[in-house]
Structures are given as C-alpha cells and as structure tokens.
Amino acid sequence: MGSVGRRRIDEIGEESRRRILDAAEELFAEQGFGRTSFVDVAERSGISRGSIPWHFKNKDGLLMAVLGRAVDRYMRPEQYDKSLPTLVTLLLGYARWVRSGNSALMFMVLTEAMSSTGAVHSQYREFLDQRRHGVELWLRAQRPDGVDPTVAAERERAVAVALTGALIGIHLQCLVDPDRVHLEAALQSLATLVDTNLTDLWGESAGS
Template sequence: MTSAGRRRIDEIGDESRRRILDAAEELFAERGFERTSFVDVAERSGISRGSIPWHFKNKDGLLIAVLDRAMDRFMDPEQYHQALPTLATLLEDYRRWVASGNSALMFMVLTEAMHSAGTVHQQYEEFLGQRRQGVQRWLRAHRPAGVDPAAATERERAVAAALNGAVIGIHLQALIEPDGVDLDAALQSLAGFVDDNLTDLWKEPAKDKTRRAPGKGTRSRKRAG
C-alpha cells in the first residue's frame, strides 16, 4: 500500500473515532452511562456498531476516552510545553471546562469506577494519576535549588494529591449547588492560597517541641477516697 493510501485510511479512522466520541459524549450527557448502548452510539454517529469496540475495546474504554477528550479540549498538556503556566492559568482552564457543560462526565466515570474492580476502575485510576503527575511537574519546576530531591518529591506528591482533591471537590460542589458555590471565586481563592504558601512547601516541617507531662490530660487517674 502506498503512503498516500495508508494516510487516507488513517484519516478515515480518525474521522470515525471523532464521530463516535461526539455521539457518545452527547448521549452520556442526555441519558447517562447505563442507558446508552453501542447501538445508540452507532445510530447517532452513523458509524457501524462493530467499529466501536475496534476503536475503544468496550463501553468503559469509550467512557474514559470521552472524558479524556473533554478535558483535553480545555487542558491539553501539549499547550503547556512552550512555557510553564501559572496556577491561575491552569485553574482558569479547568473553570472553562466546567462551564462547558460536559464536566459532569468526570463524576459519571467516578461512579462507575467506585463500583467496579475492572477496566474502568483501572483506567480512572490512571486518569487521576496523570492529573496528579501534571501537578507534580508544575511543582517540580518551582522547586528551589539545593532542596533534597527525595524529600521534595514526597512532599510534592502529597501536595499534588491534596490540590487535585481540592479542585475536584470545588467542582463537585459547584455542580450540585451552582447557586451556593461561586466556582470562579473558589478556584481563585485556591490559587491565591497555594501561591502565598508555595515557598513553604519545601521547608522542613517544624518539630513539635511540646511535651505532655506524664499522667496529665488522662482520665485514668482514680479519684481519691
């Protein structure tokens, strides 16, 4: 096969994949994961049902692919390779994704992952791991010179988990209670808090110098008499 022919096949494959993802994203948003079948996706996309598992293996794989693409639409890692973004920029991109209307997909996948020990659980675990690693790379780029790499890596890993959890928590609250949670203000507050305390991340934690006197504060002492 000529290179032109191979290129044409690849283009057809990419187009089929895009149409399947477009249809699945719409259907998941309209009906939910459980009520959407490969037949539904095939009818909506105009692509044969047999092509869907060829591209995505199974329904779980399709769901993860939809979520990945939905996030990359606003937070594609490639766009950050030219220059290190500020945390405010990263959170603003996340805010735009939440505002796009399809961000509930993250929690749809989470629900499936929590009730499964199979593919979707493993893929969601990888998805969250990739997001934490992205935060770790951002933190590592701000690491001061002379800091012990091993100790710094442990702290950065913990902070990445905490920051990722905070963002997801704010996101979930805004979806459930949009009138009670100001998404913009909450994300800006988080960015400001991290920026204000970023230099303290790599400092050695202060040792607790307080010592409790033996027997003090316990309730085990018998009453006199």
C-alpha cells in the same frame, strides 16, 4: 478494493474516532452512561456499531476516552512545564471545562469506578494518576535550586493529591449547588493558597 473494504478502512481512522467520541459525549450527557448503547452511538455518529470496539474495545473504554478528551480540551497534562502560565490561569481553564456542559462525566465515571473493581476502576485510577502527575510536573517546574529532589518529590506528590482532591470537591459543589458556589472565585482562592505556601513546600529541604 471493494466498497466494504474501503468503508472499513474509513471507519478505523482518526476522523471516525472523533465522530464516535462526539456522539458518545453527547449521549452520555443527555441520557447517562447506563442507558447509552453502542447502537445509540453508531446511529448518532454514522459509524457502524462493529467499528466502535475496534477503537475503544468496550463501553468502559469509550467512557474513559470521552472523559480524557473532555478534560484535555482545557488542561492537557503536557502543558505542565516551565513555560506554563500561572496556577490561577490553569485553574480557570478547569473552570471553563466545568462550565462546558459535559463535566458531570467525571462523576458519572467515578460512580462506575467505585461500584466495581474492573476496567473502569483501573482506568479511572490511571486517569487520576495522570492528573496528579500533571500537577507534580507543574510543581517541579517551580522548584528552586538547591532543594533535595527526593524530599521535594515526596512533598510535591502530597500537594498534587491535595490539589486534585480540592478541584474535584469544588467541581462537585458547583454542579450540585451552582447558585451558592462561585466557581471562579473558589478556584482563584485555591490558587492563592497554593502560591502563598509554595516556598514553605521546599523551604526545609533547600540546600540539604
């Protein structure tokens, strides 16, 4: 196999994907989504420009992949099962992401999603749906025996929406006004509110 063929195989592997994501995450944070091109990402990553669409199809797909990986470093959806730590531990993991330096990506993507009905819009909806689903799985793991599963599932979805919205709101306030928003204290308060009211969430449907 010639050197060009070997290079092509090398550039469609997982290591190349990681290098592209690393470069894109740095560039999006430094100069924004709109001002970053595939040429910029190729130069920073050392991967040819033509190989980037093979991994991510387009720039929108690359942006969503960067965001998903950034969040998953601290709060992977598959963590939501019966072996989970407390909610406050999970939310403090979210705080570590907020303080990582690149968490403004979430709002960069949100801006793109709200200004179009195209790929970023649909992919951001999917991203939020995955996060809400993670919260639902965590709640389901706490669900006591004897609860009507249909009623419980509906209430858990509502809590997942509320909790996801609260996280986004706290996150945004911290980025915009960091001197007057104590991130960890706010997240601890949110966890306490949820934990305190969990029994009420299922109470009326228990034993139905």
